[in-house]
Amino acid sequence: MSKITLITGGSRGLGRNTALAVARNGGDVILTYRSQADEAAVVVAEIEALGRRAVALPLDTGDVSGFEAFAERVDAALRGTWRRDRFDHLVNNAGHGLMAPFAETTVEQFDRLIDVQLKGVFFLTQALLPRLADGSRIVNLSSGLTRFAYPGYAAYASAKGAVEVLTRYLAKELGERGIAVNCVAPGAIETDFGGGAVRDNAELNAHIASATALGRAGVPDDIGPMIASLLTDANRWVNAQRIEVSGGQGI
Numbered sequence: 001m002s003k004i005t006l007i008t009g010g011s012r013g014l015g016r017n018t019a020l021a022v023a024r025n026g027g028d029v030i031l032t033y034r035s036q037a038d039e040a041a042v043v044v045a046e047i048e049a050l051g052r053r054a055v056a057l058p059l060d061t062g063d064v065s066g067f068e069a070f071a072e073r074v075d076a077a078l079r080g081t082w083r084r085d086r087f088d089h090l091v092n093n094a095g096h097g098l099m100a101p102f103a104e105t106t107v108e109q110f111d112r113l114i115d116v117q118l119k120g121v122f123f124l125t126q127a128l129l130p131r132l133a134d135g136s137r138i139v140n141l142s143s144g145l146t147r148f149a150y151p152g153y154a155a156y157a158s159a160k161g162a163v164e165v166l167t168r169y170l171a172k173e174l175g176e177r178g179i180a181v182n183c184v185a186p187g188a189i190e191t192d193f194g195g196g197a198v199r200d201n202a203e204l205n206a207h208i209a210s211a212t213a214l215g216r217a218g219v220p221d222d223i224g225p226m227i228a229s230l231l232t233d234a235n236r237w238v239n240a241q242r243i244e245v246s247g248g249q250g251i
Helices: 013-024 037-049 064-082 107-131 154-177 193-200 202-210 224-230
Strands: 004-007 028-033 054-058 087-092 132-141 180-186 242-245
Touching (some): 004 064, 013 028, 013 087, 013 224, 028 037, 037 054, 064 107, 087 107, 107 132, 107 154, 132 224, 154 180, 180 224, 193 202, 224 242
Parallel strands (some): 004 028, 028 054, 087 132, 132 180, 180 242
């Protein structure tokens, strides 16, 4: 029986890459999108072209009030597509960036960031726990910015640091069900995240390359397959870890 992975923010960027990597490993996918249904449909088609099954569901991970209804849509998708009532892996990937000097960060910016990056991860995982199979895996996304500091990312990195602490607590509390929980912390990656700055700003890209041991900025294919590998039995004993995937950035 195929494994089913639920990936938030799976319609673009690292979420999309992870979804395709999971499919290439022989898994099926439930992916979420916030507003771009057309992008999500393209990813579903790409997964189906690999011979796997996929469903795309709308979700705003910053709106806790919608999680109960979302969980019910997951139930319906599991029954309708897989004739099952459980899925196997959860990847909490959805999020947005914020680059603002500490002294200029507003309460509204901070609250929205926490709603998506921390509160959403906490309570969405809670809502989906009854649907997660025993022995499943959870992967939370953090950032290399919790280890090295760049001006303008105080709020973002603080939220991701909280996710890293949450990861350890989840691993402890869910261990009795055999659920392993880890955190993947990418370095700077060439996606449209943050307005595509790492990808499109040649000066910034060169700076990151010069500060990275492997001599370049990261690309999505550096991250998605690594996350997918954490979901396999080959990594069944990896638990409660922060795993940085940055090519040696900032060392």
